[in-house]
Amino acid sequence: MHLGLSIENCVVNTAILIDGGDFVWQNSYALERDKIGCLLAVCSDISKHAHTAHPGLSEKIAVSTQGGFTGQPSPPDGLKCLIGTDLRSNLQASLGRPVALVSPGQALALYESRFGVAKNCGVACSLYLDSHVFGGVTFGENLWRGANRIVGAWGHMPLAWPVPHELDGRDCWCGRNGCIDCFLSLSGLENEYHTITQTRLDIQAISAAANASDLVAANVLQVLDDRLGRTTATIINMFDPDVIILGGRLANLERLYQTLPRKWPGYLLVERSKTKLRKAGQDEFTLAKGAACFAADRS
Template identity: 35%
Template sequence: MVRIGIDFGGTKIEAAALSPAGDFLSRLRAPNPGTYDAAITTVRDLVARTEADVGPAASVGLGVPGSINPATGLMRNANSTYLNGRDFTADLTAALGRPVRLANDANCLALSEAVDGAAAGCRVAFAIIIGTGCGGGLVVDGRLVEGANGIGGEWGHMPLPWPTADEVPGPACWCGQSGCLETWVSGTGLRRDHAAVTGNDQPGEWIIQAARAGDAGAAAALDRYIHRLGRSMAVISNIVDPDMFVLGGGLSNVAELYERLVPVIRAHVFCDTWRAGIAPARWGDSSGVRGAARLWQS
């Protein structure tokens, strides 16, 4: 039967219906309304409209920012802050009149790509989101690894590994720590680092294009970025040793990453024959909603 996925983004909420073969049958979007009760109504209405298009769904899954505290069932760490401290799962279940499953949006990316994306057929897949923020998700043998505390794959809030003297203690992170990966290897981190060194505050896309055009400051910022990202991926290799890293988010479109990360990782991983794939998400921005639809299959 049809499975519905919901991608709960900061500015828009998207619903998609997938056939058993993984084909899109329907896709609908609505603005994120910015308040809790209105968000519940928006999701309910998107599901109803989707089922009006394609018929009854076997299941509904949501990819959400942040995570669920397994001890309390309450949302935490969501950038749509009105979700935090609320029992989003229970309230959606009541509104929809059926059980729903929720998972972190990076976990949904990982699941989507492990099922039929860039990591299909891999035993261990680690997905990385490098956009405005920085997140991660882990799939082993086709199943999400969310952990005892629901924070499996929260790669963005570990410290930058093998830091140089000028990288310590690192920028303050919104989580309350300093030097988290999110402050270094997100698009925001690339912009901050370039501005701090050059005095020229420019978005990530400008920095990449300027680096390609020979701008010395931009090229140096990209070099630092790749080195930091590679060091961070080496730590993941040392811990879970993925067959495949899948990159999503805006910076996953930077072609230079896929070749230049490899020697950095090899120089830092505890292995003399390191081999793993590094690939952009096959489904791009659609991976989140596809992974959400597949939460009942994992």
């Protein structure tokens, strides 16, 4: 049995993968303060409870997180306590057991390729579109992490085939500018609407406005279609996956599953791509489950 955690801003989600292949112990624990001491205390409590409730639990724990990776910047608008923090070392010292970290995109790819919409696919790529953009790649249900453990960092590649105004002044939290994260994160999309209208709407409201004939909202979504089309086409050009999995809150836009594949012929050598575009399962514990799979692989 293997424990996975997912740090998702103000909560830590948990899941245990049992040896028969099912998941149990899916819980959410609130983080009351954005302090590293509070985060470590919550994770330590979770670990103790899990190991007490499940004596056969393996020693190693895996954690999905957006920040706290050694030598990498962390998103400034996520948990502040992860900025400049070596989360893995802190967790290992606090929990007294080995810990492995995985990005949300990697956790998503691993769970969906082993249990979800990309099951039985040879190559699967994930694109996690939420507060920030993350990704991951699996080959035959095995997560490929790469020499630097950053496979799937699509969010910090430049937007492909940019038009001139897309090259201007989009500073990314990674320290560069023009990154995909600036365009395809939730805040990036919401800023598009705000820049034109001076009205701040979230993605659901922009989608509803587009359906109610708001021309600006409709245009913002059409631009999103094109940018996501270019980004997914770039992923196909690199990995030629059997499936691309969209996850995170932006993946709930149903239009994407029709509009994006229609963009691909303009950017690929083939006219008809066999790559499938799939929406990740609607499960708040997906990332914790992906982390549990990762813990199983590392044990």
